[in-house]
Amino acid sequence: xxxxxxxxxxxxxxxxxxxxxxxxxxxxxxEAQGIQNIAIGSSLLFYLIILQFFRSPVFTxxxxxxxxxxxxxxxxxxxxxTLEPEYLKSRRKQVSIFMSPLNVHVNxxxxxxxxxxxxxxxxxxxxxxxxxxxxxxxxTTVVAKMKNGTEVLFRQIAGALARRIKxxxxxxxxxxxxxxxxxxxxxxxxxxFLPLDATVKVAxxxxxxxGRTVIAxxx
Numbered sequence: 622x623x624x625x626x627x628x629x630x631x632x633x634x635x636x637x638x639x640x641x642x643x644x645x646x647x648x649x650x651x652e653a654q655g656i657q658n659i660a661i662g663s664s665l666l667f668y669l670i671i672l673q674f675f676r677s678p679v680f681t682x683x684x685x686x687x688x689x690x691x692x693x694x695x696x697x698x699x700x701x702x703t704l705e706p707e708y709l710k711s712r713r714k715q716v717s718i719f720m721s722p723l724n725v726h727v728n729x730x731x732x733x734x735x736x737x738x739x740x741x742x743x744x745x746x747x748x749x750x751x752x753x754x755x756x757x758x759x760x761t762t763v764v765a766k767m768k769n770g771t772e773v774l775f776r777q778i779a780g781a782l783a784r785r786i787k788x789x790x791x792x793x794x795x796x797x798x799x800x801x802x803x804x805x806x807x808x809x810x811x812x813x814f815l816p817l818d819a820t821v822k823v824a825x826x827x828x829x830x831x832g833r834t835v836i837a838x839x840x
Contacts, residue, residue: 628675639664682799689837691829695720713814729832733798738764774814799832
């Protein structure tokens with residue numbers, strides 16, 4: 622387990638701030654032992670919560686060209702056939718994964734391939750499970766073209782708390798299945814649009830692990 626690069630500066634600054642606040646409290650209220658203990662305990666708990674949010678697990682990725690891996694840790698909240706109007710402009714199977722603040726927020730490539738499309742969309746910050754969050758919230762759209770020509774579209778969507786979407790891809794870049802492509806801070810959602818003949822391997826309510834859970838199989 623490592624600490625993700627997106628959190629290292631924040632965690633360092635937060636450590637200094639909390640240390641300074643607790644030192645000041647101890648200095649100016651040296652007789653209030655109870656208040657000092659509460660402050661130290663609260664600071665430690667708060668720091669650990671932020672620390673766990675930026676954890677980045679290290680594991681072996683089992684690649685398979687027929688498998689679509691979960692792009693994120695979270696919970697499956699949508700499985701449906703729908704129209705993808707932005708790039709594919711055709712009907713697809715959509716699988717959506719909701720990421721709570723307690724999940725690992727590293728985003729990983731569900732399939733390997735070259736990036737044929739990328740676009741950032743500014744927008745609102747509706748709660749991530751809201752039906753309109755996919756089209757109205759701040760989001761990024763990424764399309765990976767596999768070796769067999771199949772294109773898989775996936776979308777990072779900001780939620781009510783997630784106002785920092787990081788996406789490290791650009792058009793023409795080739796990435797391997799399971800490779801990190803982005804990070805979303807403090808709760809969010811990822812949508813994946815699959816070919817209609819893809820076999821979905823998860824159900825509503827299932828818990829996914831980014832880069833490990835097989836969510837679908839492509840023919």
